[in-house]
Amino acid sequence: NISxxxxxxxxxxxxxxxxxxxxKMDRCTYTYPGRDKPTxxxxxxxxxxxxxxxxxxxxxxxxxxxxxxxxxxxKPTEGTVWRHQNMRVAYVAQHAFHHLENHLDxxxxxxxxxxxxxxxxxxxxxxxxxxxxxxxxxxxxKVHVIRNDDGTVEKRIIEALRSRRKTKRSYEYEVKWxxxxxxxxxxxxxxxxxxxxxxxxxxxxxxxxxxxxxxASRPLTTKFVEKQLGDMGLEAEFATHSRIRGLSGGQKVKVxxxxxxxxxxxxx
Numbered sequence: 001n002i003s004x005x006x007x008x009x010x011x012x013x014x015x016x017x018x019x020x021x022x023x024k025m026d027r028c029t030y031t032y033p034g035r036d037k038p039t040x041x042x043x044x045x046x047x048x049x050x051x052x053x054x055x056x057x058x059x060x061x062x063x064x065x066x067x068x069x070x071x072x073x074x075k076p077t078e079g080t081v082w083r084h085q086n087m088r089v090a091y092v093a094q095h096a097f098h099h100l101e102n103h104l105d106x107x108x109x110x111x112x113x114x115x116x117x118x119x120x121x122x123x124x125x126x127x128x129x130x131x132x133x134x135x136x137x138x139x140x141x142k143v144h145v146i147r148n149d150d151g152t153v154e155k156r157i158i159e160a161l162r163s164r165r166k167t168k169r170s171y172e173y174e175v176k177w178x179x180x181x182x183x184x185x186x187x188x189x190x191x192x193x194x195x196x197x198x199x200x201x202x203x204x205x206x207x208x209x210x211x212x213x214x215x216a217s218r219p220l221t222t223k224f225v226e227k228q229l230g231d232m233g234l235e236a237e238f239a240t241h242s243r244i245r246g247l248s249g250g251q252k253v254k255v256x257x258x259x260x261x262x263x264x265x266x267x268x
């Protein structure tokens with residue numbers, strides 16, 4: 001018998017029912033580079049904390065493409081994907097060994113510690129949807145006309161987003177201005193920053209905060225990572241004392257699932 005023990009993800013702000021949508025795709029289409037016709041067209045779906053979803057269809061129908069768009073692995077050519085600001089998503093590729101190709105000489109324990117040691121999910125940062133387009137990079141350097149508290153108007157460029165805070169309906173983000181001290185930081189609403197071209201950086205800060213909340217439940221140590229791998233059915237002998245290249249195919253899949261689940265995701 002095989003059994004997995006998945007961690008509890010915790011609650012989300014404003015989500016009082018497990019049936020309420022926490023991630024949505026709206027009229028999404030995806031066309032692979034170099035192709036004339038889209039692989040999938042006009043896809044709309046959503047998921048909640050209680051969802052158990054199977055994507056069914058013949059080979060080449062676009063099942064994996066839909067899931068990749070849904071999880072943020074790829075960005076739709078048309079349409080939008082919305083997710084709750086504090087939601088965490090874990091993605092396990094159809095060809096699961098893809099996650100481990102560059103870590104074959106590490107132990108499973110070392111791989112998971114490497115993946116999350118920066119305070120972010122290093123693999124998630126490689127997702128296509130997180131990468132900046134040339135237009136998005138140019139937007140980050142735009143000059144904005146800002147009205148100060150004393151009524152004066154000033155031209156400024158955003159340097160970085162430092163933190164965020166909850167408001168009644170949304171979030172405000174602490175903005176560090178280029179060539180200004182931290183004392184001159186401003187709080188700007190999410191919607192305004194999106195209009196200013198900083199939507200992707202807002203999303204990244206949201207994901208950093210969500211991941212931080214997920215990682216806060218346990219320390220990233222050999223002992224706790226070993227327990228996580230054990231919950232997925234991988235004994236300590238293989239989890240901490242064997243290199244990944246020496247594991248069987250089934251054991252490698254357990255490593256991939258354990259790594260994906262380390263951040264206590266709301267959606268797998």
